[in-house]
Amino acid sequence: xxxxxxxxxxxxxxxxxxxxxxxxxxxxxxxxxxxxxxxxxxxxxxxxxxxxxxxxxxxxxxxxxxxxxxxxxxxxxxxxxxxxxxxxxxxxxxxxxxxxxxxxxxxxxxxxxxxxxxxxxxxxxxxxxxxxxxxxxxxxxxxxxxxxxxxxxxxxxxxxxxxxxxxxxxxxxxxxxxxxxxxxxxxxxxxxxxxxxxxxxxxxxxxxxxxxxxxxxxxxxxxxxx
Amino acid sequence: xxxxxxxxxxxxxxxxxxxxxxxxxxxxxxxxxxxxxxxxxxxxxxxxxxxxxxxxxxxxxxxxxxxxxxxxxxxxxxxxxxxxxxxxxxxxxxxxxxxxxxxxxxxxxxxxxxxxxxxxxxxxxxxxxxxxxxxxxxxxxxxxxxxxxxxxxxxxxxxxxxxxxxxxxxxxxxxxxxxxxxxxxxxxxxxxxxxxxxxxxxxxxxxxxxxxxxxxxxxxxxxxxx
DNA sequence: ACCTCGGCTGAACAGGTGTATAGTCTACTG
DNA sequence: CAGTAGACTATACACCTGTTCAGCCGAGGT
Numbered sequence: 001x002x003x004x005x006x007x008x009x010x011x012x013x014x015x016x017x018x019x020x021x022x023x024x025x026x027x028x029x030x031x032x033x034x035x036x037x038x039x040x041x042x043x044x045x046x047x048x049x050x051x052x053x054x055x056x057x058x059x060x061x062x063x064x065x066x067x068x069x070x071x072x073x074x075x076x077x078x079x080x081x082x083x084x085x086x087x088x089x090x091x092x093x094x095x096x097x098x099x100x101x102x103x104x105x106x107x108x109x110x111x112x113x114x115x116x117x118x119x120x121x122x123x124x125x126x127x128x129x130x131x132x133x134x135x136x137x138x139x140x141x142x143x144x145x146x147x148x149x150x151x152x153x154x155x156x157x158x159x160x161x162x163x164x165x166x167x168x169x170x171x172x173x174x175x176x177x178x179x180x181x182x183x184x185x186x187x188x189x190x191x192x193x194x195x196x197x198x199x200x201x202x203x204x205x206x207x208x209x210x211x212x213x214x215x216x217x218x219x220x221x222x223x224x225x226x
Numbered sequence: 227x228x229x230x231x232x233x234x235x236x237x238x239x240x241x242x243x244x245x246x247x248x249x250x251x252x253x254x255x256x257x258x259x260x261x262x263x264x265x266x267x268x269x270x271x272x273x274x275x276x277x278x279x280x281x282x283x284x285x286x287x288x289x290x291x292x293x294x295x296x297x298x299x300x301x302x303x304x305x306x307x308x309x310x311x312x313x314x315x316x317x318x319x320x321x322x323x324x325x326x327x328x329x330x331x332x333x334x335x336x337x338x339x340x341x342x343x344x345x346x347x348x349x350x351x352x353x354x355x356x357x358x359x360x361x362x363x364x365x366x367x368x369x370x371x372x373x374x375x376x377x378x379x380x381x382x383x384x385x386x387x388x389x390x391x392x393x394x395x396x397x398x399x400x401x402x403x404x405x406x407x408x409x410x411x412x413x414x415x416x417x418x419x420x421x422x423x424x425x426x427x428x429x430x431x432x433x434x435x436x437x438x439x440x441x442x443x444x445x446x447x448x449x450x451x452x
Numbered sequence: 453a454c455c456t457c458g459g460c461t462g463a464a465c466a467g468g469t470g471t472a473t474a475g476t477c478t479a480c481t482g
Numbered sequence: 483c484a485g486t487a488g489a490c491t492a493t494a495c496a497c498c499t500g501t502t503c504a505g506c507c508g509a510g511g512t
């Protein structure tokens with residue numbers, strides 16, 4: 001019904017609908033520089049259409065964002081479903097496949113920066129899936145059992161995405177470039193070390209906290225002495 | 227200490243100079259909603275002056291940002307020096323004192339979101355100090371020795387700040403409010419558990435990675451299976 | 453007294469923003 | 483073939499942005 005020829009200037013071989021081109025361009029721009037730094041005219045130019053058409057299809061810039069949110073959420077869900085159907089269990093491979101679609105991940109990370117509604121949806125969805133993965137890994141003896149697996153998973157997820165958000169700063173203090181190939185070996189080794197052995201030499205801090213929590217007093221300190 | 231945000235009508239007892247009021251208001255606004263979402267007129271109104279005066283004192287909005295950056299960096303440094311001079315060693319207390327000046331921390335976190343130049347400076351400074359603290363803690367037997375303490379510190383710092391950045395999302399999946407009093411017990415318990423015992427049941431992932439790194443092949447996966 | 457200088461203001465300017473509107477063209481339908 | 487619907491464009495509009503500018507005012511020096 002709405003299949004039109006696309007005459008426009010972007011690429012003669014681009015057979016995507018103008019609407020799809022707008023949406024894709026918006027996902028890229030929003031992911032790269034953020035929502036408020038992106039102009040409707042930018043997106044229109046990148047999609048090879050006029051600014052008016054963007055509003056014609058999506059109503060407003062906010063409507064375009066919502067459409068992008070829905071699209072990215074759906075794409076993530078689709079890629080996860082594919083991964084599950086292919087019988088993927090290995091958590092390493094799981095993360096690798098998430099990393100695969102870079103522009104989606106960029107959009108997600110940018111959403112986290114801006115605390116957009118999509119970020120909450122994606123974080124929550126990622127949490128549910130990770131929690132299932134953690135439970136499975138505990139059964140398989142890969143992950144140490146915990147009577148607090150729910151919160152532990154939430155913290156680990158925050159650390160993981162938080163680490164991605166601060167990638168640039170980690171790379172700088174490590175003295176390497178921000179590209180994955182250069183940074184990942186260092187980051188992976190350090191994080192694996194912490195996630196395997198912890199950082200504290202004994203349980204004194206954990207004990208101190210447990211004792212404190214049991215006393216019912218308002219806790220006096222921040223989270224961890226990293 | 228000194229009065230915080232007094233929006234339109236400045237308190238008659240406010241003896242700060244107009245320049246200081248502008249700078250303080252800018253730090254608050256930049257920290258709350260970010261640089262590009264804050265207008266010069268907003269800041270001027272919050273400081274009780276005209277928009278022209280802001281530019282008169284700081285040249286431009288960018289100049290104001292630089293001044294705020296310098297101010298916040300200096301304030302952080304000052305508070306850290308005070309902490310060191312008071313003989314503070316306990317990492318818990320260290321983090322608590324950092325948390326104390328909330329508007330400075332908010333400014334820093336917002337800078338991290340926006341990857342502003344100040345964020346790099348503050349992250350690097352925080353890293354240097356944390357690294358010294360870690361070395362000291364290793365000597366005291368509190369932190370487990372590591373032949374990779376530099377990178378481990380970088381990762382832990384990224385996780386800590388990253389966790390703060392994603393505070394809202396962690397709270398949501400934990401089912402608690404975002405305020406510190408409600409969230410911190412849960413967050414502290416989970417992070418202490420991980421930092422004390424790790425999450426992996428054995429060293430298989432660490433071994434696999436070491437083996438892989440030794441082979442010299444390009445690594446195939448992402449950082450951790452959180 | 454006069455003068456000067458810097459803090460300070462109000463209005464104006466130039467550019468960019470999201471958005472509304474009028475109109476063109478093409479494809480489909482009766 | 484008329485006619486309608488919708489994709490699409492160009493233009494204009496209203497608003498907001500950072501910034502500029504001419505000038506006011508009070509304090510301090512001579």
